[in-house]
Amino acid sequence: MxxxxxxxxxxxxxxxxxxxxxxxxxxxxxxxxxxxxxxxxxxxxxxxxxxxxxxxxxxxxxxxxxxxxxxxxxxxxxxxxxxxxxxxxxxxxxxxxxxxxxxxxxPSSNLEEILQEAKNNAEDIARYIITSKYQLVQDVKEVRVKVRRMRDKVMRMFNDLEVSIVKRAKSLQEETLGYLDKKQSQIEKHLANVAAYLETVNGIYKNGTQTQKFIAEQKMYNEVNFVCRNVNEECQNFQTITISFDFDEQLTLPPRSITDFVPGQLTLKYQERESVNAVNKVMTLTQVSSIQLKKTGDDSRETFITGIDFLPDGKLVAVDHYNKKILVYNEELEKVGSYQLSYTPQSVVTVSEDEVAITSGKEYIKDILRVSKANEISSVRKCKVTTKYDCICLKDDNQFVVGTIDYQIPVEIIPLTGESYNFSMNFPNKAYPVNASACTYIRSSDKVVLTDRSEHTVYIYDVKTGTRVVVKDDLIMEPRGVAIGPSDTILVCCKGTDSIVELSQTGQILSSHKIDMKYPYRACVARDKSFLVVINSCLGNMKMQKFKISL
Structure with a gap:
């Protein structure tokens, strides 16, 4: 202009x-x-x-x-x-x-506020564009990964087919060779008999008298006819045997390029971006209490809480990784209960009014314990699992969503009883070591949230549609634990910025809250979404802080 x-x-x-x-x-x-x-x-x-x-x-x-x-x-x-x-x-x-x-x-209109809102929206769009550009690059990479996965699956199918068909062919070969060996033995016997009769006949015809020839012919006639009939029968009944394998015509590739017959569809989708103000109210955090986590009593080391969750009555249950304990804190963050475990715990989730589930990062175990109203803790049952698990949250009343440790599939589903199974999602083909990733689940929308600490990335997977959102931003540095906040927003503990970042389910950054804590590590939200508790991983300065959530 x-x-x-x-x-x-x-x-x-x-x-x-x-x-x-x-x-x-x-x-x-x-x-x-x-x-x-x-x-x-x-x-x-x-x-x-x-x-x-x-x-x-x-x-x-x-x-x-x-x-x-x-x-x-x-x-x-x-x-x-x-x-x-x-x-x-x-x-x-x-x-x-x-x-x-x-x-x-x-003033009839507050121009400064209007302009500030426009500025915030423009900055938000700018961040969204950066995220979208990154997402496009990742999507193209994902297309290649999907095609290669499809190729690998097809190759595995053909490898299995080869093993199966060759095995069956060899079995048929052995059966047929046995039959042919028997035939060969019979033919060789017939050849020997014919050769012997020929030698006798030739000798008599060459050296014998007429009388001798007549006697020999009459005597050998029946035997020679018998041998000749057997040979003729073998010739008439003999079959040529071959083994072959033919593809079904529907599986036969056409003579043209495979690109003319792509077994899938490449799509470019435009989707209107939601309005922050219309969908989500930005939350505010007010600290209400804070405690130092120190070595006490019979602790062998400094308290290091790696998992925490709210109990239905507002108290907190936490696991002390270093000292192998489960702890109970009241609403003022005072420790009111403790229970010694025989293994190293990693994470905890409230299952019901009085039961919690615990995972271990070192043992293949999932433990169920009971926490009474008097804060007494007792073991209910232990379940052996086949993978080491870190984070754990409820998928529904009968299943957990868990983050794996050093396993190629980063997120799995574990029923209360039974073997684990996988989401039908293309998660990163990456085995995360302990503390390198965290996950949670949003029941209302059937979405899985996964953090990647080294990639400074938050993934939001939509299980219903099989799609994902990739969130990268300067505010999200070394993301650690995740929790579900008010209106089912996503709260991310960011070690690199010492803050809690709030995201919408479509990947918008709604707010960022700097907290008085180095290296925020795990977080949990009360059932009524009124309080947030955060713990950190700063050795020598371990803290637990409680915040009031307002909208």
Missing amino acids: RVKEIMCQPCLSKDKKTVAEKFCLTCNEFQCIDCSDVHNVLAVFKSHKLLNVKEANATRCDKHQKVLDLFCEDENKLCCSTCAIVDHRKCHSVVEVEEIAGKMTS
Whole structure:
């Protein structure tokens, strides 16, 4: 947009063109810097009010370049003296701006707030564009990964087919060779008999008398006929045996390129982005309590909590990784219960009114314990599992969602009883070591959230549609634990920024909250979404903090 330059009026009177930078309300003229300096020199001009050109333009009529000193109440419009005569002479109420402005107790519109909101929205869109560009790059990579996975699956199918078909072919070969060996033995026996009879017949015909020939023919006739019949039967019944394998015509690839027959569809999808203000109210956090986590009593090491969750009555249950304990804290973060475990715990989730489930990062175990109203803890049952698990949360009343450790599939489902199984999702083909990733599950929308600490990335997987959102932003540095916040937003513990970042389920960054804690590690939210508790992983300065959530 081109901006029209305004010339200094005193300079123009001297036939000199100089760009104006100031406007004097008292002198009612635009002035350059040199001409406006007189207001700072002479006392008679010091009471004059100077504005920048931009500020002055905001108070002047675009059409007549006069001061907007009048306001038409009929048309709710600012006007200059010329506008009032030309355009508003039939209006009933045209008053001075100073008069109507003096009557106003508050501005009719808060321009600063409107502009700030526009600025925030523009910045949000800018971040969203960066995320979208990154997502497009990742999507293209994912396309290649999917095709390769499909290729590998097909190759595995053909490898299995080869093993199966060859095994069956060898079995048929062995059966057929046995049959042919038997035939060969019979034929060789017949050949020997024929050769013996031929030798006898040749000898008699060559050296014998006529009488001897007659006697030999009569004596051997039946035997020779028997041998010849057997040979003839073998010739008539003999079959040529071959083994072959033919593909079903539906599986036979066409003579043209495979790209003409792609067994899938490549799509480009445009989706309207949700409005932050329309869908999610941004939360605020107010710290209500904070404690230092120190070595106490019979602890062998400093307390290191690696898992935490709210109990239904508002108390907290936590697992102390170093000291192999499960702990109970009241609403004021005072420790009111403790239970010694025989293994190293990793994470904990509340299962029911009085039961919790615990995972271990070192043992193949999932433990169920009972926590009484009196904060007494007892073991209910232990379940052996085939994978080491870190994070754990409820999928529904009968199943858990767990994050794996050093396993190629990063997220699995574990029923309360039974073997684990997988989501039908293309999770990163990556085995995460302990503390390198965390996961949680959103029941209301059937979505899985997965963090990747080294990649500074949060993945949001939609189980229903099989799609995902990849979130990368400067606010998300070394993401650790995740929890589900108010309105089912996603709360991410970010070690690199010492903050809790709030995301929408579509990957929008709604808010970021700097907290008084180094290296936030895990978080949990009360059932009514009114409180958030965060623990950290800063050795020597371990903390647990509780925050009030407001919208």
